[in-house]
Amino acid sequence: MEKEKVAVLGAGVIGGAIASAISDDFEVIATRRRLERLSALAERGIKVTTKNEEAVSQADVVIVSVKPYQVVPLLKSLSENLADKLVISFAASINIDLIQRVIPRSRVVRAMTNIAVQVREGYTVYSYGKNVSDEDKSVISKIFADMGEYEEVDERYLDVLTAMAGSSPAYLYTVVEAMIYGALHVGLPRDLALRAAAWSVIGASHLLLSSGKHPAELKDMVVTPGGVTIDAIYALEDGKVRTAFMKAIRDASLKAQQLAREACDEAERQLKSDN
Numbered sequence: 001m002e003k004e005k006v007a008v009l010g011a012g013v014i015g016g017a018i019a020s021a022i023s024d025d026f027e028v029i030a031t032r033r034r035l036e037r038l039s040a041l042a043e044r045g046i047k048v049t050t051k052n053e054e055a056v057s058q059a060d061v062v063i064v065s066v067k068p069y070q071v072v073p074l075l076k077s078l079s080e081n082l083a084d085k086l087v088i089s090f091a092a093s094i095n096i097d098l099i100q101r102v103i104p105r106s107r108v109v110r111a112m113t114n115i116a117v118q119v120r121e122g123y124t125v126y127s128y129g130k131n132v133s134d135e136d137k138s139v140i141s142k143i144f145a146d147m148g149e150y151e152e153v154d155e156r157y158l159d160v161l162t163a164m165a166g167s168s169p170a171y172l173y174t175v176v177e178a179m180i181y182g183a184l185h186v187g188l189p190r191d192l193a194l195r196a197a198a199w200s201v202i203g204a205s206h207l208l209l210s211s212g213k214h215p216a217e218l219k220d221m222v223v224t225p226g227g228v229t230i231d232a233i234y235a236l237e238d239g240k241v242r243t244a245f246m247k248a249i250r251d252a253s254l255k256a257q258q259l260a261r262e263a264c265d266e267a268e269r270q271l272k273s274d275n
């Protein structure tokens with residue numbers, strides 16, 4: 001059976017990861033502004049070009065993974081080429097309604113994922129725009145399955161999920177880095193400290209998902225009375241770590257919502273000046 005063709009416009013960090021993750025099951029053509037930066041994808045057998053029109057004309061599905069502020073100008077410049085295509089945008093804060101206004105003849109999906117797509121263990125959340133067909137939905141599921149876990153959500157949650165699903169790896173790396181430094185402080189070798197922290201994150205995550213238990217209950221199972229863990233928990237509470245995380249998620253979510261409002265206002269100005 002012939003493979004579906006997918007164009008990835010803006011194959012940087014996340015677009016490049018998506019292009020690689022889906023490249024066994026789909027025929028992928030990836031673009032970015034500098035061709036030499038696409039050499040790793042080309043070595044994997046992915047077609048590469050700097051010409052978005054060329055990529056779109058060959059594709060059934062178009063993935064948009066440029067920076068949020070670049071989305072509207074890019075889509076506007078390609079609106080004729082994108083007519084009747086399925087377009088999946090991974091840009092933070094750019095909502096379906098806005099995309100649909102710029103490319104009214106396309107079928108649109110808005111998605112958010114994270115950097116673990118690089119190892120095909122991303123967590124992708126997404127919402128469909130109008131007119132996405134059942135046939136489209138099965139192609140979309142195939143793409144997202146190649147990238148890791150995925151689930152459909154109401155679009156109103158996507159800004160908060162950008163702070164949770166999209167940005168979370170950065171918070172976890174901050175925590176892991178700090179744990180490694182703690183271990184270095186008492187003399188553990190770096191590589192051993194890194195493995196101990198990273199495997200603990202993986203194991204704790206799998207247990208959380210498979211047990212169905214609340215994290216507080218699992219935490220309580222680790223804390224031996226008068227034992228070791230409680231000293232660490234005491235220090236973390238003293239450092240207000242939970243308040244810091246709650247503030248972090250709240251602030252990042254508010255930022256995603258603020259960027260969404262700014263993107264809409266800017267697009268409104270552009271659309272008015274075009275008329």
Ligand SMILES: NC(=O)C1=CN([C@@H]2O[C@H](COP(=O)(O)OP(=O)(O)OC[C@H]3O[C@@H](n4cnc5c(N)ncnc54)[C@H](O)[C@@H]3O)[C@@H](O)[C@H]2O)C=CC1
Nearest residue numbers: 010012013014032033065066067068090091092113115166
């Ligand atoms: N970095 C991450 O962990 C995640 C990022 N995102 C979203 O993905 C999008 C991209 O983010 P990154 O990959 O981090 O940025 P990036 O800067 O690494 O990638 C964007 C790429 O788009 C290219 N580009 C810009 N204008 C273009 C054009 N007109 N034609 C072709 N290519 C063009 C750039 O050259 C660059 O390579 C953003 O909208 C972001 O919100 C979503 C989930 C996670």
Ligand SMILES: O=C(O)[C@@H]1CCC=N1
Nearest residue numbers: 092162163165166167
């Ligand atoms: O920081 C950002 O805006 C993007 C969205 C999710 C991860 N990186």
